[in-house]
Amino acid sequence: MTVGWNEDRAKEIIAGFSDMEGAALPMLHALQDEFGYLPDAALLAVAAALNLSRAEIHGIVSFYHDFRRAPAGKHVLKLCRAEACQSMGGEALARGALDRLGLDWGHTTHDNRLTVEATYCLGLCACAPAAMIDGRVVGRLDAETLDDVVREARAS
Numbered sequence: 723m724t725v726g727w728n729e730d731r732a733k734e735i736i737a738g739f740s741d742m743e744g745a746a747l748p749m750l751h752a753l754q755d756e757f758g759y760l761p762d763a764a765l766l767a768v769a770a771a772l773n774l775s776r777a778e779i780h781g782i783v784s785f786y787h788d789f790r791r792a793p794a795g796k797h798v799l800k801l802c803r804a805e806a807c808q809s810m811g812g813e814a815l816a817r818g819a820l821d822r823l824g825l826d827w828g829h830t831t832h833d834n835r836l837t838v839e840a841t842y843c844l845g846l847c848a849c850a851p852a853a854m855i856d857g858r859v860v861g862r863l864d865a866e867t868l869d870d871v872v873r874e875a876r877a878s
Contacts, residue, residue: 727761736771746772746782750789759790787840794837795830797875800854804843812851812863816840819868835876 735752739745746768753764760783769779783789801807801816820838823831830837846852849861855871863871 727757727763729763729767731756732764732767736767740771746774746779747786750779750783754789759793761791787842790828792830795834797835797856797878798837798839799871799875800839800841800844802842802844802846802850802852802854803840804847806843806847807851810850815851815863815865815868818865819872822869823872831876833876835878836872 732753735756736749739749739752742748749768749771750760750764753768754760757764765776765779765783768774769776772779783791801819802812803816807813820826823836823838825831825838827838827840841854844852844854844859846859846861851863852859852861853863853868853871854860855875860867860871
């Protein structure tokens with residue numbers, strides 16, 4: 723992942739998808755993979771390349787939860803909000819963690835160490851409630867386990 727927006731690099735990435743049908747999602751994912759988030763300049767560049775309006779690209783980005791409009795913290799914690807996790811107390815667990823951190827969904831701690839995002843199914847329904855920290859899944863969460871995950875992420 724590159725640090726900071728680079729228009730020339732973005733143009734290279736976009737050009738790599740120029741002949742692809744339905745290129746918007748692959749372009750956006752590639753840009754986010756490169757820069758860590760999608761700044762306004764990325765949406766404008768994709769819109770121009772695909773001859774779409776900025777509003778159309780914004781609609782795509784706001785619909786899919788995996789796209790970020792601001793840089794994430796050093797660690798990303800995704801808490802599952804799907805039905806199985808909800809039925810096992812995941813919503814209350816998540817709300818408690820967010821309250822203890824003083825955050826809302828999609829926000830980052832003041833020390834930039836942890837971003838908390840919602841996700842809608844990690845495929846661990848039998849181990850609900852579940853989370854993912856930096857790509858590593860954690861099942862059968864309780865408040866103590868979740869606090870340990872948060873503490874570990876913020877300490878590193």
